Amino acid sequence: MLLGTEMSRRTVLRAGAAAACAAALPGCANVIAGGAKYDASDLSANPTLLVATTRKPVGGARAEPWFGSERGTLSAARVKLTPPDGGRFSLASIGLDNWRIDALERLADVGDLFRLAPRRDLLLYVHGYNTTFESAALDAVKLSDGIRFHGHTMVFTWPSRAKLLDYGYDRESAMWSRDALERTIDTLLASQSVGTIHIVAHSIGTMVTMEALRQLYAHQGEAATARIGSIVFASPDIDMDVFSASVERIGGLAPKITIVTATNDRALSVSRWIAGGMTRVGAAQKAQLERLGLRVIDASQQGWGIINHDLFLSNTEIRQVIRRAIDGRLAGRAPGGVTAQPL
Numbered sequence: 171m172l173l174g175t176e177m178s179r180r181t182v183l184r185a186g187a188a189a190a191c192a193a194a195l196p197g198c199a200n201v202i203a204g205g206a207k208y209d210a211s212d213l214s215a216n217p218t219l220l221v222a223t224t225r226k227p228v229g230g231a232r233a234e235p236w237f238g239s240e241r242g243t244l245s246a247a248r249v250k251l252t253p254p255d256g257g258r259f260s261l262a263s264i265g266l267d268n269w270r271i272d273a274l275e276r277l278a279d280v281g282d283l284f285r286l287a288p289r290r291d292l293l294l295y296v297h298g299y300n301t302t303f304e305s306a307a308l309d310a311v312k313l314s315d316g317i318r319f320h321g322h323t324m325v326f327t328w329p330s331r332a333k334l335l336d337y338g339y340d341r342e343s344a345m346w347s348r349d350a351l352e353r354t355i356d357t358l359l360a361s362q363s364v365g366t367i368h369i370v371a372h373s374i375g376t377m378v379t380m381e382a383l384r385q386l387y388a389h390q391g392e393a394a395t396a397r398i399g400s401i402v403f404a405s406p407d408i409d410m411d412v413f414s415a416s417v418e419r420i421g422g423l424a425p426k427i428t429i430v431t432a433t434n435d436r437a438l439s440v441s442r443w444i445a446g447g448m449t450r451v452g453a454a455q456k457a458q459l460e461r462l463g464l465r466v467i468d469a470s471q472q473g474w475g476i477i478n479h480d481l482f483l484s485n486t487e488i489r490q491v492i493r494r495a496i497d498g499r500l501a502g503r504a505p506g507g508v509t510a511q512p513l
Contacts, residue, residue: 206302211315220324222354237303239331244350248276269488270312284363288367291321291365299397301338302332317493344378351382366399387420389447395422400495404430404482406451428465428495
């Protein structure tokens, strides 16, 4: 992500992953094209994404780009989507069609998202660096649809400038948003329309998520853990020492964490250089993290590209790991670390 533009990278990832899937995994195309008949995500039936954001709206959020890169107060929205054509011979079948945003309805408060809504589990996605509002929203949708999630899907999007050289601004904006993310999770916990809350955070998004969870636990203690299900940190861009200290401060939330790492993650190599050589969690050795008693998935052998930072979106096996974590089907935590199910 630090080595190329967002649009071209995502296009190559989608097309390459689809081609690799068709060539290497017999029957995979049938699963992609026809899987919805047997194991559809809730988004396929109700293409609506829930949004909590600290981005300042652009033009009242009445049209694209909806929300920009400037910092604003915490607000909420409901996004109506158009799914890609699911036909066997469609562009979507080879990764060249995508979900689209049709309309956006602003709401006064995060709690308003769930008024009169049926009680369902919820998937909360927190994005990483160099990401527009639209990219963050559509990544959340692709993740949820890709793992066939059954329940509400929500994105928490903080003010990224979505520019290659604005890593510093993005990092500070993510940290600035930690209180708002804590309030968002607290609202979800208080809602009768939300069952178990599963969290997937990517890159710098893991840093703001860990900070919010640490604050949440400090305020609520073990009561905060009851309805939080799985916590997946994909390619975490967070200092290893900072992360280790935080794990010790979140009590019963720690055993819920699954970390997806790749020692050949080129984006995290650049981040480590920017941070003065400090190891990033997403590029740490598996044994280091297992000593914290966490589930660790080493995806170093799964990446086919030169960056290997977005495997949770581009790689079928990594998506299945996330699904197993949410379903509670990864190997259990044991003293001194775990051995998760192989990829």
